[in-house]
Amino acid sequence: MSERSVEASRAVIQGFVTGALGCGCPAEVFRQIESSWPRVERTDPNYLRILIGGRLLIYAVEGSEGSSLLHWLPSLVERGRAERDAAAYNRFRLVLLMDGAADGRDEMEAAFARQAGDDGKAHLHFLPSGSAWHAVRSALESDFTTG
16 A cells, blocks of 8 residues: 555545544544454444544444344444443444435434433434445555454
8 A cells, every 4th residue: 555545545534524424633633543344243233443543433334224223223332432431532423324215313313312321422423325435435444444
């Protein structure tokens, strides 16, 4: 991987985090980016774990239907918040990447609110799983994925 490739990938990821997710992270945190595809149990949902600057933890879940996401949402919120707290990260963002209309979105927002409570440092995002996400995923996997 070339330095130019890494910098281009970093710019794509930074644009996603500051644009689509609305994060006000300072530019210097994007010097450190890592990602992985963790799976604690074989039946766990497939999600991309992204850590930005040792401060922002993101779980991006793709390719699931609303009913499946609703089933996994409480455990993902619990896992993300626990990891954030244990490592003293600033924020946790759960990103649900969905095609088309977000069936069950209200139910998922309610489930997230029940699980997160009044945690102002945990956020839920619904985004399309289209070409913008594919560019981010490609950038992460080519230059920043550790496992």
